[in-house]
Amino acid sequence: MEAMQMFQSMQGASFQFLHCWNELRFHPKWLGQFSMKKSKRSKNSSPATSSPATPDSINCREDECPTEGSSRPIGRKAAKERLKQGKDKHVASEITPVMLFIDEMKQDRKEKEIKRAELFGQIYVQEQERIKIEQARLQVAQEAQNIKKEKMRLKAMKQDERIMAINTDGMPPLQVEYYNKLKMEILERQFGGGSSN
Template identity: 30%
Template sequence: MTTLHLSPLLPQLGSPQAWPNQTASQQFVFPEPSVHIHPAFNEPIPSPPRRSTKRTKSKASSSRGPSYSTAEDKALCSAYLNVSRDPIVGAYQTAETYWERIAKYYNENNKFRVPRTPDSLATRWHNISKDTARFCGKKAEVDRRRESGKTEEDRIEDALQLFLGQVGKPFQFMHCWTVLRNTRKWEDWIATKGADSAGDREAPNAEEGQEFHAGAGELCRPIGRDKAKKTRHSEGKQSSESSACIELFQQMAKNKELKNQQEAMWASEYKQVQERQLALKEESTRRQLALQEEQTRIQREQLEYQRLEHDSKIMMMDLSSFSDVAREYFLGMQREILEKRRRGGDNNNAN
């Protein structure tokens, strides 16, 4: 039989009257050392196992994936900008659901060697958004200085130096800033939270299915379900009206095009008629000129015939019965006629 020595412990355990029906081994947890060895037996007596009072959270062990490349960072920023929350599903959605949608968009639209999990993307986005928001604050601070003579590149360089001096490390996400800058979703979140405070804000926890509010991945509190349905119905109605307007404009454009084609056809036909009329007018003018030339030729021939007839009469006159003066006159005319004939013959021979 094993004998337990409790006398050293009794000052700590109190009076035995406080535990009348129980043994000492059932009432107390023995302090260290946890076992006692009886001199008669060389066997240890184990103490009851202790239970931790803290509740531990079991997590599946996961190996760390490869580092993100510049292209993967840009793809993550693009997924963040393109994936929005669906208010029809509910006024809130868990971070797990949200990042599952981002991961789906990321992996479906980018064919990288290693697909990324929602938790990996959420962690990476936390780092990107935090430092990028800080840099936006430094850039805004530099812009507010309004230093004359400095270009946009100079202000960016000043913001990088300011980030390095105040944060204590270089800004490593310039490639992400170039994707996020001047986008509505990112600018609205920066304006809502403030660049510096947004950079210092912790990313939402994606564990335990907690509701995902507007942290580093959202703009603001979403609208309610009913309002979202009404908005979508209104958008559908507006879309129908817009479609009707578009069809009307298309029909008007088609009618205008047909009218332009018809006017072009009429203009072409009118031009052809004008050209035909001009050709007819020119032909008529040529005919009139030819007729006038013919009439002129006939008149010249008639005059020539009359002249020849006149000359022939003078040459055939009998001058014996004429007076000396008359005879001399007609002899002169005959000589002139002969001279003209000679000159005419010489000209014809020369030609």
Template identity: 25%
Template sequence: MTSYWDRITDYYNENRKTPSERTKNSLQHRWSDIQKDTARFCGFYAEIERKRESGKSEDDKVKDALQMYQGLVKSVFKFIHCWLILRYEHKWQAHLIDMSTPNDKEHSETLQATEVQAVEAMKDKTLPPKISRPIGRDKAKRMKTSNTASNSTAFLQVLQNMRSDRQAYEERVEQATDATEGAISARSERKLAIQEQQLRLQERLVTLQEEREENLVMSLDLDKMTPWAKDFYLMKQKEIVTRKTTQHASNNEE
């Protein structure tokens, strides 16, 4: 028979919006985190409600509870959407009762003082305080209906803050990307300039080499050469003179 968590795992993977699947252990661990953090937030919200501060709206109470959570737990409450779903559910309230009710061993009169202190020291100070028995199903439905608008407002405010943070992060990433691209472009331009300079230098060296060879040909004493060598170098000298004359004329025209 397929277990409860096996069915949850199959349902999640069939309806997931991400490319990778998640295992049963991964989903159980995720739900455990949601339970623990949401229970903490419930405790903080209950503490805010017990203060009964005048003029405080539902949104104000949610914001105060979020600030209390961040101040005591030292992290942002990430499951506000889960809390909005769970807060009036009968099973969730029963779960909070079970979490906040100490077991018999902790309240046994036979415990020694040192054992009591050890148990108290091990308690998580950020978990919610003891919560009264959950309200009835009908009353919970009425409260859920009457607070829909305020809950939606609080949820939208949290989503707006999350979008603003995300937008600011994306802007920082875009600025960093632009700066990186600018640095890469500058390096590429410098590299291209160096390559062009090296090419001009190589062209200059080739030109100097050609001029040395031409000067050597022009300085030869043709009278001391054999007739065929004399004819060859005489032709070379004429080519050099013709080319130089053409280049000089072209430069004067420019």
């Protein structure tokens, strides 16, 4: 109560966070802080009789050294900061078989991904070669088809020439009419672009 009166006289207003103080005053962090302050203020204690477990007698930061009777761990922010700075030595020394197994699995996965990428590269090259071979095969087939068409055209032309060169003198009239009709069809096909019915 003296503290509240002193606060009011110094600040000119009453202490607004009394409900918070009532909630937190028995919390281990504040109990430790309170006991440290008491031990500092005691007039009878000498450096030889003071307990060596107080944070004042150990060279460590506030967030690293727990207070007496406190099982409060360091906060998230402090733990992250220590990890970033690499000062968390006890974490590095606590490498467990599970962590080693996880690291091995990560290495295996990386190796498998590299092998898979190489395999896909080889498959891609083989597929490109297969496509080139297929295109060459199609080109050869097309050229063979063109040659076949040309042979058929030449054969038909040779047949047409043979028919056109036939002498119809001395043939029976029915045979003459047949050959004349064939000659007319050949002429129409060559010059007219169509065929007669």
